[in-house]
Amino acid sequence: MSKAKGKLEVIEKYCKGCSICVEFCPTKVLAMDAFTVKVANPDACIACMQCELRCPDFAIKVEKIA
Amino acid sequence: MAKKVALMQGNEACAHGALYAGCNFFAGYPITPSTEVAEVLSNELPKVGGKFIQMEDEIGATAALIGAALTGAKALDATSGPGMSLKQELIGYACIAEVPCVIVNVQRGGPSTGMPTGPGQSDMQQAMWGTHGDHAAIAISPASCQEIYEETVRAFNLAEKYRMPVQLQLDEICAHMREPVTFPEPGELEVIDREAPTVSPEDYKPYDDSQGQIPPLASFGSGYRYHVTGLNKAADGFPTTKAELVDAEERRQIAKVMDNLDDILKNEEYQLEDAEVVLFAYGSTSRSARYAVNELRKEGIKAGLFRPITVWPFPDERVAELAEQAKAIVCPEMNLGQMVREVERVAKGACLVSHIGRVDGEPINPGQIIDRVKEVL
Amino acid sequence: MAYDYEKSIRPGKLPHIWCPGCGHGIIMKGLIRAMDSCELDLKNTAVVSGIGCASRLPGYLDACTLHTAHGRAAAFATGVKMAKPEMTVLVVGGDGDGTAIGGNHFIHACRRNIDITYIVMNNNIYGMTGGQFSPCTPTGAMASTTPYGNPDPTFDISKLAIGAGATFVARGTAFHATQIDKLIAEGIRHKGTAVIEILDDCPTTYGRRNKFRSVVDMMKRLKDIAVPVAAAAKMTPEQLEGKVLTGVLYKEERPEYTEQYAQVIAKAQGA
Numbered sequence: 001m002s003k004a005k006g007k008l009e010v011i012e013k014y015c016k017g018c019s020i021c022v023e024f025c026p027t028k029v030l031a032m033d034a035f036t037v038k039v040a041n042p043d044a045c046i047a048c049m050q051c052e053l054r055c056p057d058f059a060i061k062v063e064k065i066a
Numbered sequence: 067m068a069k070k071v072a073l074m075q076g077n078e079a080c081a082h083g084a085l086y087a088g089c090n091f092f093a094g095y096p097i098t099p100s101t102e103v104a105e106v107l108s109n110e111l112p113k114v115g116g117k118f119i120q121m122e123d124e125i126g127a128t129a130a131l132i133g134a135a136l137t138g139a140k141a142l143d144a145t146s147g148p149g150m151s152l153k154q155e156l157i158g159y160a161c162i163a164e165v166p167c168v169i170v171n172v173q174r175g176g177p178s179t180g181m182p183t184g185p186g187q188s189d190m191q192q193a194m195w196g197t198h199g200d201h202a203a204i205a206i207s208p209a210s211c212q213e214i215y216e217e218t219v220r221a222f223n224l225a226e227k228y229r230m231p232v233q234l235q236l237d238e239i240c241a242h243m244r245e246p247v248t249f250p251e252p253g254e255l256e257v258i259d260r261e262a263p264t265v266s267p268e269d270y271k272p273y274d275d276s277q278g279q280i281p282p283l284a285s286f287g288s289g290y291r292y293h294v295t296g297l298n299k300a301a302d303g304f305p306t307t308k309a310e311l312v313d314a315e316e317r318r319q320i321a322k323v324m325d326n327l328d329d330i331l332k333n334e335e336y337q338l339e340d341a342e343v344v345l346f347a348y349g350s351t352s353r354s355a356r357y358a359v360n361e362l363r364k365e366g367i368k369a370g371l372f373r374p375i376t377v378w379p380f381p382d383e384r385v386a387e388l389a390e391q392a393k394a395i396v397c398p399e400m401n402l403g404q405m406v407r408e409v410e411r412v413a414k415g416a417c418l419v420s421h422i423g424r425v426d427g428e429p430i431n432p433g434q435i436i437d438r439v440k441e442v443l
Numbered sequence: 444m445a446y447d448y449e450k451s452i453r454p455g456k457l458p459h460i461w462c463p464g465c466g467h468g469i470i471m472k473g474l475i476r477a478m479d480s481c482e483l484d485l486k487n488t489a490v491v492s493g494i495g496c497a498s499r500l501p502g503y504l505d506a507c508t509l510h511t512a513h514g515r516a517a518a519f520a521t522g523v524k525m526a527k528p529e530m531t532v533l534v535v536g537g538d539g540d541g542t543a544i545g546g547n548h549f550i551h552a553c554r555r556n557i558d559i560t561y562i563v564m565n566n567n568i569y570g571m572t573g574g575q576f577s578p579c580t581p582t583g584a585m586a587s588t589t590p591y592g593n594p595d596p597t598f599d600i601s602k603l604a605i606g607a608g609a610t611f612v613a614r615g616t617a618f619h620a621t622q623i624d625k626l627i628a629e630g631i632r633h634k635g636t637a638v639i640e641i642l643d644d645c646p647t648t649y650g651r652r653n654k655f656r657s658v659v660d661m662m663k664r665l666k667d668i669a670v671p672v673a674a675a676a677k678m679t680p681e682q683l684e685g686k687v688l689t690g691v692l693y694k695e696e697r698p699e700y701t702e703q704y705a706q707v708i709a710k711a712q713g714a
Binding site for chain 2: 453485486487489491502506507508511512515520521522523525526527547548551707708710711
Binding site for chain 1: 444445446448449452457458459461462463464465466467468469472620621646657658659662
């Protein structure tokens with residue numbers, strides 16, 4: 001099985017900075033930047049969709065790119 | 067072909083009037099002395115494909131009523147005293163969300179459980195002010211079984227036309243007495259259905275008053291998707307706290323009634339042309355008042371009867387004229403002074419206003435009224 | 444592909460009103476996925492709610508949405524469904540709205556087995572009014588009206604629904620996000636009253652009063668206490684201490700209310 005890759009988009013105006021996505025990302029792609037989340041380590045994304053699924057604020061979209 | 071005439075109770079006449087108006091949904095909870103309305107409709111509605119549901123309490127009944135009305139149903143609910151108290155919050159909901167529906171209140175003695183089988187007229191101010199917040203109300207008090215039938219039809223018409231709850235304020239006497247009722251032929255009485263929107267679903271706003279004071283109401287499930295809330299809202303139906311929008315919406319909802327009094331008000335005037343003393347009476351009490359007028363006239367006393375059939379909004383203008391004309395207005399009511407407050411308010415001291423109140427579960431008899439008239443003249 | 448939630452959401456309504464870390468948004472996403480998987484026509488779908496944080500959900504969905512009075516959602520929904528049985532009727536609301544002020548309507552909707560799907564977002568507190576205890580606040584917990592700890596016993600909403608006669612009852616949590624849509628979808632497809640209890644978190648008014656250091660702590664608690672029904676069958680009572688069963692808890696086939704009433708109509712019409 002080839003490794004999946006993902007491209008993350010954070011919709012900043014929706015993000016309320018709860019940090020759920022940061023905590024539950026298995027590859028530490030995301031980090032808090034003051035009160036919103038930022039994509040700190042984009043290459044690590046494996047498109048597992050956990051952040052998109054768990055974001056309560058409709059603020060994260062993940063596209064599978066590989 | 068001879069018309070159908072049947073001997074029936076006021077409550078039964080109400081149920082049959084509702085059917086004539088096209089009522090196809092009833093939600094209620096059993097309570098004396100209103101239950102016959104539910105009993106008749108539980109039997110009759112399914113025959114015409116309508117729905118009857120007995121809910122778990124009176125609040126649930128009004129909730130189901132409003133839910134059904136939003137799908138386009140012509141919906142009726144009937145209750146008495148304590149049940150009416152429970153419904154008040156949702157009557158306010160129907161006012162602010164502008165949902166047409168008819169609620170019958172067969173008034174009994176009270177407060178609280180009071181006298182469930184005794185008559186009363188003590189929910190008259192409640193009909194106007196029972197629910198919290200500023201709002202308009204339409205309430206109707208018929209005085210005979212025939213009139214209950216016909217006024218139930220009119221109650222539905224007003225609800226549909228003005229997009230709001232309408233209350234039928236019966237009393238136990240009118241509701242339980244039996245009289246012959248002549249059933250009108252189809253088409254004989256006007257039946258009004260709510261206006262449907264003409265704009266496309268994409269352009270529909272449930273409270274957009276740009277085309278008139280009463281925005282058309284789309285039925286749920288008819289292709290229109292929109293939001294209904296009990297919060298103050300803007301024309302699009304979504305909540306707002308913008309002062310100017312809240313103010314305009316509240317004022318429009320009152321103006322849609324108060325600007326149309328000619329259409330909404332209805333009363334009967336009997337022997338008023340030269341009357342020196344006016345009896346102001348409604349519902350079953352007006353029957354004693356009419357008898358008193360006849361007896362007083364025999365004795366040469368110029369008495370007349372003003373009988374509001376629409377009790378809310380109050381007929382300010384006509385009562386003010388009568389106060390100018392008469393030496394006294396006598397108000398018999400089966401309460402300790404409710405509609406008399408309105409009479410006093412509009413009479414502004416132009417004549418003497420005298421109240422006859424009775425709350426012992428007995429009707430006000432003509433003798434009581436005759437005695438009072440002689441006292442005040 | 445990122446999931447296209449916004450096609451079911453009214454334009455311009457996001458961001459929603461819920462606090463940072465509130466699970467209501469996660470449940471709303473699950474609901475949207477469930478509605479998609481059931482291929483619901485939103486023109487013929489009514490989403491009904493009462494009052495409270497959770498009850499603001501319908502306003503975001505591009506359906507026939509009805510935000511009613513506190514506690515009355517199930518009764519309004521009953522009226523909608525009874526008058527127009529061809530509509531899909533969903534109810535969303537919180538634990539206080541549904542089981543305190545709305546408890547009577549809730550149990551009677553279950554008893555009738557009317558075809559509505561009731562999603563209870565159980566965050567154990569009255570959030571919108573600032574954190575007063577609800578019938579689902581754990582005994583001993585702190586709330587703004589239990590300054591000495593909550594003396595009240597709690598409702599188990601799922602058990603209440605089963606006892607009252609609901610014919611499909613399931614429980615999930617805001618942590619177990621992929622399960623939410625599956626449980627709701629199964630509830631929507633079920634003919635009869637379906638109650639889906641989703642255990643939720645309220646970091647703002649419950650968490651901070653009850654020694655949860657963060658939203659993440661609250662999510663981890665949901666992860667820790669949940670035990671799927673199948674797994675629980677193999678566990679000892681000691682192992683199940685403090686745990687909550689998740690998954691489909693109860694299912695039966697029983698005549699649905701509007702179908703029963705259709706038979707009343709047939710009888711009345713002499714069929």
